[in-house]
Amino acid sequence: MRKQIAAANWKMNLTLQKGEELLNEIIALPHSLNEDQQAIFAVPFPYLAMAHQKMGGYKNVFIAAQNCYNKKSGAYTGETSVEMLQSIGIKFVVLGHSERREYFNESNQFLAEKVNICLENSITPIFCCGEALSVREANSQNEFVTKQLEESLFHLSAEQIQKVVIAYEPIWAIGTGKTATSEQAQEIHAFIRSQFAAKYGAAVAENISVLYGGSVKASNAKELFSQPDVDGGLVGGASLIAAEFVAIINALK
Numbered sequence: 001m002r003k004q005i006a007a008a009n010w011k012m013n014l015t016l017q018k019g020e021e022l023l024n025e026i027i028a029l030p031h032s033l034n035e036d037q038q039a040i041f042a043v044p045f046p047y048l049a050m051a052h053q054k055m056g057g058y059k060n061v062f063i064a065a066q067n068c069y070n071k072k073s074g075a076y077t078g079e080t081s082v083e084m085l086q087s088i089g090i091k092f093v094v095l096g097h098s099e100r101r102e103y104f105n106e107s108n109q110f111l112a113e114k115v116n117i118c119l120e121n122s123i124t125p126i127f128c129c130g131e132a133l134s135v136r137e138a139n140s141q142n143e144f145v146t147k148q149l150e151e152s153l154f155h156l157s158a159e160q161i162q163k164v165v166i167a168y169e170p171i172w173a174i175g176t177g178k179t180a181t182s183e184q185a186q187e188i189h190a191f192i193r194s195q196f197a198a199k200y201g202a203a204v205a206e207n208i209s210v211l212y213g214g215s216v217k218a219s220n221a222k223e224l225f226s227q228p229d230v231d232g233g234l235v236g237g238a239s240l241i242a243a244e245f246v247a248i249i250n251a252l253k
């Protein structure tokens with residue numbers, strides 16, 4: 001059965017002290033995760049060890065990196081390998097966030113290589129996809145997202161694809177306060193699942209968690225997560241406020 005996931009994306013925010021404070025506040029607020037639910041915190045690289053140490057003991061709570069490199073090791077100054085992440089206990093990596101695609105020119109092919117190296121090293125990619133406003137206005141979001149999935153993921157085996165978490169994030173809804181309606185989210189999530197079903201079969205597609213990202217907050221999480229193909233959220237801004245993120249965790253189905 002696929003997991004329901006609340007994933008925090010801190011992006012390039014907070015200091016070590018503020019990050020630690022935020023985690024302390026989250027721990028102190030009442031929340032619960034059942035067997036099929038997970039909370040994941042994608043924190044900046046310098047805080048991974050602190051966050052893992054603090055949260056690693058809690059059941060179904062994980063720390064994620066926000067990126068990794070596509071090479072095993074070597075002369076790549078400033079980059080971080082999956083082996084390094086693994087060596088400090090990290091099990092998840094966010095890949096292909098639209099900010100990385102836009103500001104760092106990450107292509108579908110480059111992301112395919114990152115997906116491969118993660119899976120080879122037992123790290124779960126949280127693979128982000130999603131269209132810009134102009135694509136949505138042209139009603140081409142399905143074709144756009146299909147291309148992202150095909151070029152970065154469809155070379156994987158059925159066994160491997162079930163180890164990937166998908167985050168559908170319409171770029172027009174990220175950090176803008178504009179959220180896709182729950183109907184819009186359900187429609188494209190169902191479409192994404194249908195693409196996996198067409199490629200790998202319905203049973204495999206049913207096992208893949210598809211998160212929604214784009215201005216998720218306490219006030220809209222329950223409605224979004226109640227949709228049958230929305231398996232939780234990848235949350236930016238609201239994940240920096242303890243009460244907001246805990247409410248989002250508690251909104252998981």
Ligand code: PEP
Nearest residue numbers: 174175213214215236237
């Ligand atoms: C994100 O960073 O992936 C995101 C969805 O941000 P926000 O929740 O702030 O829109």
